[in-house]
Amino acid sequence: MRPESPDALDETDRQILAELQADGRITNVELARRVDLSAPPCLRRVRRLEEAGIIRGYHAEVTPAALGFEITFFALVGLETQKQTVLDRFEALVCEWPEVRECHMIRGGGDFLLRLVARDTAHENELTGRLTSADTVQRVQTLQTIRTAKDEAGVPI
Amino acid sequence: MRPESPDALDETDRQILAELQADGRITNVELARRVDLSAPPCLRRVRRLEEAGIIRGYHAEVTPAALGFEITFFALVGLETQKQTVLDRFEALVCEWPEVRECHMIRGGGDFLLRLVARDTAHENELTGRLTSADTVQRVQTLQTIRTAKDEAGVPI
DNA sequence: CCCTCAATGCAATGATATTGCGCCACTGGT
């Protein structure tokens, strides 16, 4: 029947993903040239990848400092319990803060790793204060980034 | 003379950044419509933002699992010393690993926070083992992500 | 009040995206 699953990716698909991950605004004509296809089938492949959810979207990478966000930091947050409703409530709370850019639940439960941005140290302090004083929060360890040697959004292809 | 710095962003620029951060493949015509400009000045603003380094690039967001990377995890790595050459060497080392997607130096020195992707738990174990046995590495704490409630690449605008 | 400069909009031109269609290769069944 089918030698591979219907959503399997061949080498050309991987090349397309690699190119679009590296430059999301490349023209379809140029993309087709790089993966050695003509434009129409190349575009059809891109559409298929988008519709399959393999490409979730395209984003401009904006320098945070240009918008006044000089500080990026992480916060390791421990909650008092591991009860699901408590975890859910904490997630819902911080997800509403625009300064929280990522919220990952880690390990067995009760712990979260957040990535946040702040305009300055006062803003940062305010954010950590808000975290510390939030309901059910037991401890907050902030990890201030001194410098970032690598920051690639995607995955290796 | 100048009411604001030459690289200052007005409200239209911020709108452009917000739109391109949300959808990096939007056409210039559509972008111009949303920020209430005609196409040429809109494109000129985008080019200016790109050349000023405010827009660093555009990237497709690819689902890691589609490429076989089922696991994302973080690693807190402590080195034995804070000597600059040791820090630099560690950074150079892990930056060469494709599975390391982010490498942030944190706090006073000697500590790094890494974000990594792995195909499976065996791959993850191999990576943490490589970290643990790397030269000058004192300790490695892995933070396995159970679930991710929020993962926004950019900054609030 | 005039001048200057920066930014805009319009119009024209060259590229690109998108669709329809025919062709070829491969697969499975006869």
Added chain:
DNA sequence: ACCAGTGGCGCAATATCATTGCATTGAGGG
């Protein structure tokens, strides 16, 4: 071995978009 059926490709045509040149407009300075 032959014959559909299927999927993917390239070509060609058309709609849309990107990009450039140029005239106009409005705000601030002289």
